[in-house]
Amino acid sequence: MSNAIQISRDLWQLKIGTVNAYLLKTTDGLVLIDAGWPNKTEALFQAVRDSGHNAKEIRHLVLTHGHIDHAGGGADVLQRTGASSYAHAADLDLINAGKAEHLGTSVTPGIIPTIVYLLFIKSGGTTYKSFAVGKTLQDGERLPMAPDVEVIHSPGHSAGHIALLLRQEGVLIAGDICSNVMGLGYSVLNEDTALARRSLLRVAEYPFERAVFGHGKPLDKRANEMLKERFSDVRLT
Numbered sequence: 001m002s003n004a005i006q007i008s009r010d011l012w013q014l015k016i017g018t019v020n021a022y023l024l025k026t027t028d029g030l031v032l033i034d035a036g037w038p039n040k041t042e043a044l045f046q047a048v049r050d051s052g053h054n055a056k057e058i059r060h061l062v063l064t065h066g067h068i069d070h071a072g073g074g075a076d077v078l079q080r081t082g083a084s085s086y087a088h089a090a091d092l093d094l095i096n097a098g099k100a101e102h103l104g105t106s107v108t109p110g111i112i113p114t115i116v117y118l119l120f121i122k123s124g125g126t127t128y129k130s131f132a133v134g135k136t137l138q139d140g141e142r143l144p145m146a147p148d149v150e151v152i153h154s155p156g157h158s159a160g161h162i163a164l165l166l167r168q169e170g171v172l173i174a175g176d177i178c179s180n181v182m183g184l185g186y187s188v189l190n191e192d193t194a195l196a197r198r199s200l201l202r203v204a205e206y207p208f209e210r211a212v213f214g215h216g217k218p219l220d221k222r223a224n225e226m227l228k229e230r231f232s233d234v235r236l237t
């Protein structure tokens, strides 16, 4: 079974257990977006092969944020590929220390987040293999190796969270600003849910038709409108 799904001409979703990473093809080699949980690099590289690519051609690793399920495999990926790495400055403290999440991160209220947390997240550990990030990314910046891709700083889930907008293709790589596991919902963990909601609504103002997530299925149509509709009602926080 293939764990790679082609999202657009140059973008693939790589399903690695409970988390998705993404592979972007550029004129400057392959860009891996997120590296999955620790000790899943074999599965990650198999998914890269499923997408029809060679993991040795990964030249860049861009992290949406420093949580263990996205950055936990980063040190291994960098060691095996020699790729350059990129993240927002506000999560470097996590990545440089291999810390699963910032202090004060808590489970979103509600029965489903609680169950998901207990089943899938709690057992994931509190530390991972740390690594140094080569370049920091800022809000509004274009990725140096992929000038069509805009960085959107979107704190709340974690302070240094970024989403990535593929301008030409109208695709948002949403990271964990929310999830789409059992429909659109807040991420199971947030540092600050009110801030996460403000970030979500700001991201939803950008032009994109499709969105893909760190957890769950892609949205294929009207994705920015759906985010607005789902998260503009304050009673749902």
Ligand SMILES: [Zn+2]
Binding pocket: 065, 067, 070, 157, 176
């Ligand atoms: Zn996260």
Ligand SMILES: [Zn+2]
Binding pocket: 019, 067, 069, 070, 176, 214, 215
């Ligand atoms: Zn995550």
